[in-house]
Amino acid sequence: MKKTTIVLHSGDSDKLMSALIIGNGALAMGGEASIYFTFWGLNRLKKGMLAKGPLSKMNLVGLGAWAMRMRMKQKNVASPERLLNDFKVLGGRILACEMTMEIMGIKKEDLREDLVDEWGAVGMYINDSQDAGLTLFI
Amino acid sequence: MKKTTIVLHSGDSDKLMSALIIGNGALAMGGEASIYFTFWGLNRLKKGMLAKGPLSKMNLVGLGAWAMRMRMKQKNVASPERLLNDFKVLGGRILACEMTMEIMGIKKEDLREDLVDEWGAVGMYINDSQDAGLTLFI
Amino acid sequence: MKKTTIVLHSGDSDKLMSALIIGNGALAMGGEASIYFTFWGLNRLKKGMLAKGPLSKMNLVGLGAWAMRMRMKQKNVASPERLLNDFKVLGGRILACEMTMEIMGIKKEDLREDLVDEWGAVGMYINDSQDAGLTLFI
Numbered sequence: 001m002k003k004t005t006i007v008l009h010s011g012d013s014d015k016l017m018s019a020l021i022i023g024n025g026a027l028a029m030g031g032e033a034s035i036y037f038t039f040w041g042l043n044r045l046k047k048g049m050l051a052k053g054p055l056s057k058m059n060l061v062g063l064g065a066w067a068m069r070m071r072m073k074q075k076n077v078a079s080p081e082r083l084l085n086d087f088k089v090l091g092g093r094i095l096a097c098e099m100t101m102e103i104m105g106i107k108k109e110d111l112r113e114d115l116v117d118e119w120g121a122v123g124m125y126i127n128d129s130q131d132a133g134l135t136l137f138i
Numbered sequence: 139m140k141k142t143t144i145v146l147h148s149g150d151s152d153k154l155m156s157a158l159i160i161g162n163g164a165l166a167m168g169g170e171a172s173i174y175f176t177f178w179g180l181n182r183l184k185k186g187m188l189a190k191g192p193l194s195k196m197n198l199v200g201l202g203a204w205a206m207r208m209r210m211k212q213k214n215v216a217s218p219e220r221l222l223n224d225f226k227v228l229g230g231r232i233l234a235c236e237m238t239m240e241i242m243g244i245k246k247e248d249l250r251e252d253l254v255d256e257w258g259a260v261g262m263y264i265n266d267s268q269d270a271g272l273t274l275f276i
Numbered sequence: 277m278k279k280t281t282i283v284l285h286s287g288d289s290d291k292l293m294s295a296l297i298i299g300n301g302a303l304a305m306g307g308e309a310s311i312y313f314t315f316w317g318l319n320r321l322k323k324g325m326l327a328k329g330p331l332s333k334m335n336l337v338g339l340g341a342w343a344m345r346m347r348m349k350q351k352n353v354a355s356p357e358r359l360l361n362d363f364k365v366l367g368g369r370i371l372a373c374e375m376t377m378e379i380m381g382i383k384k385e386d387l388r389e390d391l392v393d394e395w396g397a398v399g400m401y402i403n404d405s406q407d408a409g410l411t412l413f414i
Contacts, residue, residue, distance in 0.1 A: 002268055006275075007412070009294050014177055018147050018275075021237070025260035039290055075240050099297070102351050122301035129410050130278055134267050136145070136275040137282075137294075137412040140406055144413075152315055156285050156413075159375070163398035213378050272405050274283070274413040 001031030002133025007125065010138055011040030013052075013080060019138045020083035026134065027090035034117075035087070036125040038097035041138075043104070045096065045111045050081045084115065093117040095124055139169035140271025145263065148276055149178030151190075151218060157276045158221035164272065165228035172255075173225070174263040176235035179276075181242070183234065183249045188219045222253065231255040233262055277307030278409025283401065286414055287316030289328075289356060295414045296359035302410065303366035310393075311363070312401040314373035317414075319380070321372065321387045326357045360391065369393040371400055 004026040008019045019041075023033040037045050044050060072079070078086065088094070096116045100106070108119075118124060129135055142164040146157045157179075161171040175183050182188060210217070216224065226232070234254045238244070246257075256262060267273055280302040284295045295317075299309040313321050320326060348355070354362065364370070372392045376382070384395075394400060405411055 004264075007294070007298070009291065009414075015147065018145070018177060021260050022145070022264070025264045029261060029264055031264075039294060071243075072241055077237065077241055099353065103348055103353055105347075122297050123305060126280075126298070126301045126305055126307075126410075132410075134264075134270075134273050135410050135412060136273060137414050138147075138275050142402075153285065156283070156315060159398050160283070160402070163402045167399060167402055169402075209381075210379055215375065215379055272402075272408075272411050274411060276285075276413050 001026070001029055003032040003131055004034075004134040004136070005125070005129045005132040006033070006035045006135075007137045008035050008037050008041035008044075009039045011043045015138050016041070016044055016050075016080050017083060019136075020080065020087055022136065023087050023092050024083060024090060027087065027092050032091070032093075033087070034093040034095055034128050036095040036097065036128070038100050038125075042097055042100045042106065042111075044080070045094075045115065046106065047110065047112060050084060050112075051079065088115060093128075095120065095128065097121065097125075139164070139167055141170040141269055142172075142272040142274070143263070143267045143270040144171070144173045144273075145275045146173050146175050146179035146182075147177045149181045153276050154179070154182055154188075154218050155221060157274075158218065158225055160274070161225050161230050162221060162228060165225065165230050170229070170231075171225070172231040172233055172266050174233040174235065174266070176238050176263075180235055180238045180244065180249075182218070183232075183253065184244065185248065185250060188222060188250075189217065226253060231266075233258065233266065235259065235263075277302070277305055279308040279407055280310075280410040280412070281401070281405045281408040282309070282311045282411075283413045284311050284313050284317035284320075285315045287319045291414050292317070292320055292326075292356050293359060295412075296356065296363055298412065299363050299368050300359060300366060303363065303368050308367070308369075309363070310369040310371055310404055312371040312373065312404070314376050314401075318373055318376045318382065318387075320356070321370075321391065322382065323386065323388060326360060326388075327355065364391060369404075371396065371404065373397065373401075 006019050026033045095118045144157050164171045233256045282295050302309045371394045
């Protein structure tokens, strides 16, 4: 199984979910996976922010963020919080972008430190991707 | 030639076109290509939805969706419908995300079933990407 | 070090910066890197457009485009102009999409020709990606 490395740049809930669903899929099939949280993506690692955040293009199906959450609950689709916990349990690694923390004035204690495996800048991500076969920017 | 696998998460017309133009380019040069339609991307596979959908950031050039379509027609740029037909004729494979169908309440008969090669969840996409050299999330 | 090839489809400042930061990181670590400017991304190569352009989702942190630029200046984060110059100095290659020029009515002289290494269509990008290990669509 190829290693999967994902840059999560977006803070949209649907993209956060896509990143985690792909990561969890790769892990469940026996591969390695890591997600580099940067820009608006890192914002979702703030305490209390996993459950929040807008859905991009939600108007396409005529459902708002709240209605979509209800729908997913009803259909037994895991929440971002649950997906991220599964990701960690399955052995996925979370990388946090320190440059984003600098720009946005985010401190370590503002973030879900319990989930983060590595702190660093873009070099950390580039290194991590050297043995990856599946590379995505989300 | 490397195999190309694309996740089409977005429902924006410009991104749908980008996915198809890259896919068709890879196929025309002798490579394999597949597109995994998921989230808002899958929505564009609904009957009658290929030609519709918003353009992201259209304001940058000051053209609306309708004006852009006229412009592309005038410049002989193929429509999404035409690009997708070319993709299939050239041997491209369309994968449809069943989890999205569940969440959004989409039935097989709502979609362009004639275009879909495989139905499945994220594992189908991960499998498909194992021998790919060019992997993109759009 | 793996070669990095990036499709820059977006015209958003944060995504332009992400593309350049990843490209510069790869180059600084001894790898090759290229960025294929297409659709709204190409628009940012117009004379005078590097410094402009919206930030996607800027509302998440409550900062507008101007405030964000001040913040980044204060934190010594390089501007897009500076990042792009670094990219070129480090040996990065800029590819410009001719189909986008056709559709949007952009002429070579409208663009920063001094920065462009190659002009062409999607085949140029596909070729360029054949020996890449890190492929991203931004």
